[in-house]
Amino acid sequence: MSKQKPQKRLSGRLVGTNYFYYFCTMELFKQLASLMLPSQILDYFDVVKVEEGATQIEISLDETYPESYKTDENIESKGFMEPTTITDFPIRDHKLLLHVRRRRWLNRKDGVSFCRPLNLV
Template structure:
């Protein structure tokens, strides 16, 4: 249940454009931070392109952003 609240909070604090291109895959809370894990969505237009080649995954990146903005 707590994770549902964190998921809803993530959708509020992240810019809406982010959720067009990324899916929330995990949320973890510490005493002072909320860590939101995102996974890039596959562009449907490129999914069936024979010339499109996925290069695999890159290492995770930490982004620190404060304060909450509108």
């Protein structure tokens, strides 16, 4: 007869602990991603997809929706422009392709469409 390890059960009391674990995992992910991606890119973009092939890694990034735009009734997101593909330095002998999608914004006051200015060095 084999001995089984007791199953860990999650109770309502551990919800905060689970959230903290998720938060720590996300912070570690962001730290690791910031080391692999061009500097400051995570200030403006979210990683939405990562695909690894035999010879290349493809990372898809979407422009974030800044808090200041969420609270401004006059600014509205009108979707994304066509992605731009950037070839970056290889990672572990894999070609690295970054597919970057910028948002198109509309100022409802004057009807002008614009892109958010980025300060990437």
